[in-house]
Amino acid sequence: MGRVRQDFLLLKAGMSTQTLYFTDPYCFEFEAQIIEQFPLPDGRFGVILERSYFYPTGGGQEHDLGWLGDARVVDVYKDGARHLTVHVVERHLPEGHLQARIDSERRLRHMEHHTAQHLLSYCFVELLGLDTVSANINGDTPSTLDLNNGEPSFAELMQVEKRANYLIRCDLPVKTYFVSPQQVSAIPLRKPPKVSEDIRIVEIEGLDYSACGGTHVARTGGIGVVKILRTERLKDKSRIHFVAGSRAFELFQSSYAIAAGLAAQMSVGLPELPTAMQRMMNQLKNLQRELGQLKEQALTAEARRLYDTAETMGERRVVLAAFDGRSMNDLRALGRELRLMPGVAAVLVGVQDERLSLVTVCAADAGLSADDLLRQLLLHINGKGGGDASLAQGGGPGDLTTAQSLIEAARVELLALAFNRPEQRL
Ligand SMILES: [Zn+2]
Numbered sequence: 001m002g003r004v005r006q007d008f009l010l011l012k013a014g015m016s017t018q019t020l021y022f023t024d025p026y027c028f029e030f031e032a033q034i035i036e037q038f039p040l041p042d043g044r045f046g047v048i049l050e051r052s053y054f055y056p057t058g059g060g061q062e063h064d065l066g067w068l069g070d071a072r073v074v075d076v077y078k079d080g081a082r083h084l085t086v087h088v089v090e091r092h093l094p095e096g097h098l099q100a101r102i103d104s105e106r107r108l109r110h111m112e113h114h115t116a117q118h119l120l121s122y123c124f125v126e127l128l129g130l131d132t133v134s135a136n137i138n139g140d141t142p143s144t145l146d147l148n149n150g151e152p153s154f155a156e157l158m159q160v161e162k163r164a165n166y167l168i169r170c171d172l173p174v175k176t177y178f179v180s181p182q183q184v185s186a187i188p189l190r191k192p193p194k195v196s197e198d199i200r201i202v203e204i205e206g207l208d209y210s211a212c213g214g215t216h217v218a219r220t221g222g223i224g225v226v227k228i229l230r231t232e233r234l235k236d237k238s239r240i241h242f243v244a245g246s247r248a249f250e251l252f253q254s255s256y257a258i259a260a261g262l263a264a265q266m267s268v269g270l271p272e273l274p275t276a277m278q279r280m281m282n283q284l285k286n287l288q289r290e291l292g293q294l295k296e297q298a299l300t301a302e303a304r305r306l307y308d309t310a311e312t313m314g315e316r317r318v319v320l321a322a323f324d325g326r327s328m329n330d331l332r333a334l335g336r337e338l339r340l341m342p343g344v345a346a347v348l349v350g351v352q353d354e355r356l357s358l359v360t361v362c363a364a365d366a367g368l369s370a371d372d373l374l375r376q377l378l379l380h381i382n383g384k385g386g387g388d389a390s391l392a393q394g395g396g397p398g399d400l401t402t403a404q405s406l407i408e409a410a411r412v413e414l415l416a417l418a419f420n421r422p423e424q425r426l
Contacts (some may be wrong), residue, residue, distance in 0.1 A: 018051035019085055022176065022200065025111055025215040027053045032068060032100035034093060044074070046086040047093060053102060056085050061114055061137040061214040064107050069098040105246075107215065109139025112245025115174055115204075115216040116226040117145050119167055120242060122208035123160045125190060128152060132190070133237060137214065142229050142241040151238050152231065161228050171221035173205045184211075224248065295333075303337035307344065311411075313418035316366055319346035320410055322403040326350035328357040332393060335361040339370075339390050347377065347410040349403040356381060356398035356406065361391045368417065373410075380409050 020027065036048040047068060056076040057063040063076040068089055075088035114137045121132035124147060135145040152160070179187065179199050193199045193211030202212045204220060217223060224245040232239040243251055259270060268276045310317040319338060323331070331348045338346045339361040345368050350357040358377060360370040374385055374392035381402060385394015398406070 020051055020053045021055045021215050022213075024053070025107070026218070028066075028102040028104040028107065030100050031097060033097055034068075034095055037093060037095075039092075040088065045089050045092050047089055048084050048086065049100070052085050052087070052100070054085060054087055054100070055107065055110070055215055059213045060135045061110055062139075064102050064110075066100065066102040068093060068100050106139055109245060109247055110137055111215045111217045112223050113137045113139060113143040113243075113247070114212075114214045115220065116164070116223045116242065116244035117143060118174075118202060118204060118208055118210055118212070118216070119164045119220060119223065120160065120226060120228075120240070121145060121190060121210075122204065123163045123167070124152075124240075127160055127163060128156055130238075139247060142243050142247075145240050145242070146234070147238045147240065149237065151233060152240075157228050157231065157240075161226065164226050167204070167207070168220045168223045168225065171219050172207065173219050174216050174222075175201075175203045175205060176216065177201055177203075227251070299333050299337050303334060303341065306334075306338065306346070307341045310344070313345075313414055315343055316345050316368070316414070316418055317341070317343045318411075318414050318418075319344060319348070320407045320414075321347075322349040322351070322400070322407050324351050324400055326357070327352065328359070328393060328395070331357055331359040332391070335359045335391050339363050345373070345414060347373070347407065347414075349406055351398065351400050351403050354397060354399060355395055356383065356403055357393070357395050358383065358385065358406070359391065359393045360387070362389065364390065373413070376413055377406060377410055380406055 020030075030051070030053055032052065033050040034047055035050050038046050040046050054066065054073065054076045055061065055064045056078045058078055064073070066073045068087060071089040071091055071093055073087050073089055077086050077088070078084070079086050117132075117135045117137060121135070124130040124132065128150065130147045130150050130152065132145045133148045135143070137143050177200070179201055181196055181199065184193065184199050187201060187209050189201075189209050189211060191210075195211070199211050200213050202210045202214075202216055222245075225248045226242060226244045227248050229241045229243060232241065259273060263270045263273045263276075266273065266276045266280070306319045306321060307317060310319045312318070327350060331350050335346060335348055338344050340363070342363060343366055344361065344363040345366045346359075346361045348359045348361075358374065358381075360374040360377070362368045362370040362373065369389040370392040371387050371389060374387060374394050378385055378394050378396065381396035381398050383394050383396025385392060387393055
C-alpha cells in the first residue's frame, strides 16, 4: 500500500506513455513530447504524448480541456484497446516538444465535485445506510450520484449535507495509492472495485475508501462547500443533484443576487421575503377572483344591451355583432350569457391577427341549431368548427371587412330561416 504509481505505461512501437494526473492532479502545465499523431474521421487529430497530466473521460468524470502549444485540446479519451490517452486537437501539430496547458478552472471544478461525491457517498452510508451505485461528475451543471434505494427526506438530506460540510471544514487529507488484489481485501472499501489489478484507492483519511481513477483535491478543505440541490426519483434509485466548490459559490452568488433583488423590489428584508411573497400571492388570488366577477357582470350587461338592441325576425331576437381584437374565449363567454335569453339567435365574430373567430348561439326556444347555423356560415370563409344545438364555434382566415360580410350573410341566412324562404339563402 502507498506505492505511488509511475508506470501506467503503454508500449507503442517501443515507446511508452505516462499518465500523471494520478500522482499530481494540481499540475496544469508541463513540457510535452508528441510520440504519435494521427488523423481522426472527423478531420481532427489524435495526439499521443510521452507523458501527460490530461485526464481522459472515464469513471463518471468528464475529460480535461486545454492547449497543446496554441492548439486547443477539445477532447481527451482512452484508447480502450491500447490504454493510450488520446488528446484531440483541431489541427496537425509540429513534431517535437511543446508546452501543454490544462484548463485549470475546469479541472479544479471536476476535482472539487469528484471529492465532494466521495464525501457525500460516505455520509449517505454513515447516516442513512444508503449506498451509491453510480455518479456523474460535471463542473458546469450539477453533478449527480445515484443511491441504490430509499428516498431521503428533506430533513435527512440536510443532515447529510451538514455532516459533509463539517468534514470539509475538518480539512482531512485525501490520499491516493495503488494496491494489489491481495492487499485490497484488507481495505474497507465502500463498494467492490471494478478492476482486478493495480487498484487505485482514494482514501478520505480514516473514513472513506473508494477504488477510483479520477482526480481529487488533496484535502477535504479543497472542496470548499457542498450543497445538495434536489433529488430525482428514478425507477429503482434516487438521484442526488449537488454542487461543490467554485460552482457552489457561483450558484450562491447568483441565487443571492436574485433573492436580494426580489426583496428590494418588495421593500422587505431577505428573511421577510417568503411572507411577503405569500401575501402578494393571496392578494393576486383575491384580485383575480374580483376581476372574474367583474368580467362576468360586464358580460351579462353587454349581453343584455345586445339583446335589447337585437333585430326581431319573426319569433326570434337576432344578435349580429363583429368585434375587432376579441378572443374566442371572450366570444364564447358572451355567447353563454346570450343563449339564456328568450328567443335569441346570435352570431358573434371576432377578428384577431387576420383570423376570424366565430361563435353562434341559439336559445332553447329559438327553434334553431347553433351548429347548423355555424356550418352554413363557415362555407363563406372556408372555415372549420362545430358545436351543439345551443353553442358552436369555428374560425377561418379573414379581416374586419370579411367579418362585416359574414354578419351580412348571417342576416340574410336568418331572415330566410325566419320567414321560411330557403331559396333566398346565400
Ligand atoms: Zn473519485
